[in-house]
Structures are given as structure tokens and as C-alpha cells.
Amino acid sequence: MRHSLLLLGIFALPLAGCGDDGKEGTTISLNSMTEDGNVTAGVDGKTGEVAINAPGFSGKITLPKLKLDSSDFEMNGVHLYPGSTISGMNIVANDGKDGDDKANVRVTFDSPAEPAVVRDWFFDRLGKADFKITKSGTGLKGTDEEDKPFALELTPAANGHSTGVIVAGG
Numbered sequence: 001m002r003h004s005l006l007l008l009g010i011f012a013l014p015l016a017g018c019g020d021d022g023k024e025g026t027t028i029s030l031n032s033m034t035e036d037g038n039v040t041a042g043v044d045g046k047t048g049e050v051a052i053n054a055p056g057f058s059g060k061i062t063l064p065k066l067k068l069d070s071s072d073f074e075m076n077g078v079h080l081y082p083g084s085t086i087s088g089m090n091i092v093a094n095d096g097k098d099g100d101d102k103a104n105v106r107v108t109f110d111s112p113a114e115p116a117v118v119r120d121w122f123f124d125r126l127g128k129a130d131f132k133i134t135k136s137g138t139g140l141k142g143t144d145e146e147d148k149p150f151a152l153e154l155t156p157a158a159n160g161h162s163t164g165v166i167v168a169g170g
Contacts, residue, residue, distance in 0.1 A: 025065030026086045033094040045087070073107060075168065076129040076145050081111040081118045084164075104169035115154035115162045122152055144168060
């Protein structure tokens with residue numbers, strides 16, 4: 001059921017796009033292994049092409065490019081740093097035997113502030129959202145509210161911005 005909802009979400013997201021302004025959109029990929037087989041789906045941020053390959057179904061469609069921002073992603077109520085834009089999202093979800101499900105999300109983004117500012121902003125808010133984290137260089141490491149691994153890596157980018165990568169899940 002969860003995988004069906006993920007697939008529905010990956011198709012619904014592009015419908016929120018407001019046309020092609022010529023800029024690159026957000027690239028999203030989903031890879032899910034279930035007892036029925038492997039399911040892959042994705043949105044190409046450069047072309048707007050949405051593709052799905054699942055047992056019994058395969059298809060592609062081109063929609064307007066989608067650009068996700070800080071309000072489109074949250075972790076236990078914490079969104080990305082204000083003004084951030086998401087360049088990529090990769091979701092891996094696998095049904096394990098005996099209910100041992102494994103999921104991992106990787107999000108790449110750009111924030112309009114230096115790495116230390118963004119790190120401290122996340123440190124404050126995620127700590128209040130039951131994450132157990134420590135500062136690690138310009139990033140954070142620890143666990144989320146369900147004791148699953150969490151990491152944030154930040155590097156300096158042009159014009160006082162930061163490039164960030166969040167990896168969450170087991």
C-alpha cells in the first residue's frame with residue numbers, strides 16, 4: 001500500500017508544476033522492491049518526462065517541469081532552510097520479509113546562506129523535533145525520531161549559498 005502511495009505521489013507532484021519557465025526542475029527517482037517485483041519511477045528535472053516501470057505496466061509521459069522548494073519537503077514538521085530549492089530526490093523503499101521494511105531518502109538542495117548558518121538552523125529545529133543529532137563539520141549526523149540514521153552534509157556554493165545533501169532512513 002505504501003508503495004502505491006509513493007507512486008501516486010511521484011505522478012501527482014508534476015501536476016503541481018506551473019509550466020516550463022526554461023529553468024531546470026527537480027529530478028525525482030523512486031526504486032521499490034516488493035513481493036510483486038521491482039518498481040521504478042521518476043521525473044526528469046531537465047525534460048519533465050515522468051516514467052514508470054512496474055510489474056504489468058510501463059509508461060512515459062512529458063509534463064511541465066516541476067521545481068520543489070523548502071515548503072515541499074519536511075522531516076517531522078521541519079522544512080528545508082527558507083528559500084531553499086530542491087534539485088534532486090531519490091527514494092528507495094523495499095518490503096522486507098516479516099514486515100522488515102527498509103526505506104532511504106536522499107535529497108539534494110541549494111540554500112541561500114553559508115553552510116554554518118544552514119547547519120545551525122537545522123540543528124535547532126531538528127533537535128526540537130526529536131532528532132538526536134550532533135554537529136559534524138559543516139553538517140549534522142545522528143538519528144531521527146524513530147532512531148533511523150540521519151545525515152546532513154553542506155558545502156559552500158556561489159554567492160554565499162550552500163549545497164546540501166540529506167540522507168535519511170535505514
